[in-house]
Amino acid sequence: MATGDEAALGALYDRYTTSIHTIAYYLLGQADEAEDAVEETFWQAWREASRYDASRGAVSTWLSTIARSRALDRQRAWRRRAEDPLDTTAQTSPDAGDRADAMAAAPDPQRDAESAERARDIAVALARLPAEQREVIELAYFAGLSQSEIAARTSLPLGTVKTRARLALEKLRAPLAQHRQLSR
Amino acid sequence: MGHDAVRELLALAALDALSPSDRKALEAHARSCETCTRELAEMRDSVASIGAALPARPLAPERGSLIRARLMGRAVADRANVTPIRKPSPATQPASPPLPFTSSRSPYWMWLAAATFVLAAGAVAYGANEHAAHVQLLAATSSYDSENAALKKRLSDQQAMISELSGPGVMVIDANATSARQPYARMFWNQPMNRWTFVAYNLPPMSPGHTYQLWLVMKDKKKVSAGMFEPTPTGSAMLQATYAVSSDSLAAIAVTTEPMGGSAQPTTTPFLIGAMKAE
Numbered sequence: 001m002a003t004g005d006e007a008a009l010g011a012l013y014d015r016y017t018t019s020i021h022t023i024a025y026y027l028l029g030q031a032d033e034a035e036d037a038v039e040e041t042f043w044q045a046w047r048e049a050s051r052y053d054a055s056r057g058a059v060s061t062w063l064s065t066i067a068r069s070r071a072l073d074r075q076r077a078w079r080r081r082a083e084d085p086l087d088t089t090a091q092t093s094p095d096a097g098d099r100a101d102a103m104a105a106a107p108d109p110q111r112d113a114e115s116a117e118r119a120r121d122i123a124v125a126l127a128r129l130p131a132e133q134r135e136v137i138e139l140a141y142f143a144g145l146s147q148s149e150i151a152a153r154t155s156l157p158l159g160t161v162k163t164r165a166r167l168a169l170e171k172l173r174a175p176l177a178q179h180r181q182l183s184r
Numbered sequence: 185m186g187h188d189a190v191r192e193l194l195a196l197a198a199l200d201a202l203s204p205s206d207r208k209a210l211e212a213h214a215r216s217c218e219t220c221t222r223e224l225a226e227m228r229d230s231v232a233s234i235g236a237a238l239p240a241r242p243l244a245p246e247r248g249s250l251i252r253a254r255l256m257g258r259a260v261a262d263r264a265n266v267t268p269i270r271k272p273s274p275a276t277q278p279a280s281p282p283l284p285f286t287s288s289r290s291p292y293w294m295w296l297a298a299a300t301f302v303l304a305a306g307a308v309a310y311g312a313n314e315h316a317a318h319v320q321l322l323a324a325t326s327s328y329d330s331e332n333a334a335l336k337k338r339l340s341d342q343q344a345m346i347s348e349l350s351g352p353g354v355m356v357i358d359a360n361a362t363s364a365r366q367p368y369a370r371m372f373w374n375q376p377m378n379r380w381t382f383v384a385y386n387l388p389p390m391s392p393g394h395t396y397q398l399w400l401v402m403k404d405k406k407k408v409s410a411g412m413f414e415p416t417p418t419g420s421a422m423l424q425a426t427y428a429v430s431s432d433s434l435a436a437i438a439v440t441t442e443p444m445g446g447s448a449q450p451t452t453t454p455f456l457i458g459a460m461k462a463e
């Protein structure tokens with residue numbers, strides 16, 4: 001990989017496409033946007049392979065970090081376009097993954113059903129978290145909001161947002177740590 | 185920012201939700217704090233576990249193959265761009281008519297365009313200047329059938345082929361002809377591996393009892409069969425062969441129509457021909 005061996009890119013792609021596409025799909029909710037994010041993710045991984053440091057984490061973590069960044073870039077671009085009344089592309093842009101902002105578009109039963117299904121899947125994935133922590137994670141992870149945006153949205157002090165995010169990630173980490181113990 | 189304040193930020197950092205100033209402060213601290221660096225990595229694992237807990241949403245196989253093929257093409261192009269030994273001089277660049285790849289919407293053709301560009305450049309860049317041959321075509325080409333699912337799938341699925349078509353010393357020979365359907369062909373000659381990969385489009389349908397046969401035409405006029413092939417219903421074909429030929433003995437490639445089973449020597453006039461051009 002780091003030596004620029006495209007066979008490694010193929011192997012990486014075959015191994016991780018599904019997990020990367022899953023992340024992109026849940027963040028973007030649009031098949032074509034998710035596909036573009038998948039391609040951008042692997043392309044970035046290929047170009048920045050030398051920056052991957054095995055001592056600092058698993059390949060899957062590194063890739064999913066890239067995938068989320070690329071998907072969030074797209075979300076933020078939609079949001080910027082939606083907020084800029086002079087930008088005519090806003091008319092055709094998909095509604096942002098930020099579900100709270102996504103009420104503008106005309107009713108589309110199929111899309112609504114898909115987005116309800118996504119929301120349900122996300123709730124299940126985060127079911128182990130108390131509601132107040134889950135809210136922070138949903139806004140940060142899936143909607144890509146910054147700490148101050150989360151504070152504004154939830155009317156919480158910044159310190160509380162930090163604490164809830166930390167508690168949530170500590171709770172989510174536990175099974176992974178256990179798994180590592182077992183697989184050692 | 186002190187250690188305790190930074191630790192409070194690690195979760196939001198792993199979620200990429202920090203303000204730019206907080207992120208800078210954290211990065212500055214983490215450079216010299218082993219504990220925070222390790223905890224940040226653990227927080228990133230937790231964030232990754234969120235994605236892993238979602239129900240898997242695989243890409244449709246066809247979409248996955250197309251994206252894969254596009255990535256491989258970009259990677260091949262990327263490698264050629266970052267490691268050229270010598271830049272192609274204008275004289276060695278293809279003088280053939282512009283390829284109609286860009287007029288197609290199919291990502292496969294974008295990939296193929298990227299890959300063939302690299303092959304052409306690669307043959308030069310890897311010091312094949314003395315031997316590098318390029319292609320001159322009998323006639324101009326314009327449009328051809330850009331939809332061939334079988335070829336698409338086969339090309340995108342086969343990792344081995346990518347390396348065969350992209351290794352150092354690969355030469356590209358284009359073959360064209362003018363006819364009602366404007367057949368077009370391209371030969372990838374991987375000289376170090378003695379591998380020949382021939383792809384053709386818009387071939388006329390076969391008349392019953394006949395086959396197409398591909399020939400390597402040597403400078404001494406000897407013609408060596410590189411195999412027989414049948415076009416798909418959309419007029420596409422691909423053929424691979426292994427045959428050692430020294431780079432200076434090949435004059436052209438040609439395709440003829442032959443009786444079923446093939447011929448020892450061509451019995452008809454080639455309808456598709458691509459001549460090697462010495463640089």
Ligand SMILES: [Zn+2]
Nearest residue numbers: 187217219220
């Ligand atoms: Zn520290």
